[in-house]
Amino acid sequence: MDQVLSFATVLAPIVSALVQLVKKTINVEKTYIPLISLLIGMLLGVLAYSFTDMVLVSRLWAGGIAGLAATGMFELVKKRKGSSKEKKKQ
Numbered sequence: 001m002d003q004v005l006s007f008a009t010v011l012a013p014i015v016s017a018l019v020q021l022v023k024k025t026i027n028v029e030k031t032y033i034p035l036i037s038l039l040i041g042m043l044l045g046v047l048a049y050s051f052t053d054m055v056l057v058s059r060l061w062a063g064g065i066a067g068l069a070a071t072g073m074f075e076l077v078k079k080r081k082g083s084s085k086e087k088k089k090q
Helices: 003-024 030-049 058-079 084-089
Strands: none
Touching: 003 030, 003 058, 003 084
16 A cells, blocks of 8 residues: 555656646636546556556556546645635625
8 A cells, every 4th residue: 555655646746747748738617627627636646567566456546546646636736716605605
C-alpha cells in the first residue's frame, strides 16, 4: 500500500498539469473535470510500467488516486470569489 501511495504522490502533479492542458485546449464542462482527471491518472499509471515493478491493478489504483488528488489539490489552491452560500441567497 505504501508503494501505491508513493507512486500516486509522484503522479499527482503530472496529472494536474495534463488536466490543465486538456482544459486549455478543449472546451470541457466543469462537471467532467474529475472524471477526466481520474482517467488521465489511470492512463498514466498504466503507461508507467517501465518505471515501477508494481502489478497492473496497483498502478491503476495509484493512477486513480493521483487523478482524484490532483483535482482536489487544484480546487484547494484555486481562488474563488465568495462562497456557495452567498450564491444561493442571490
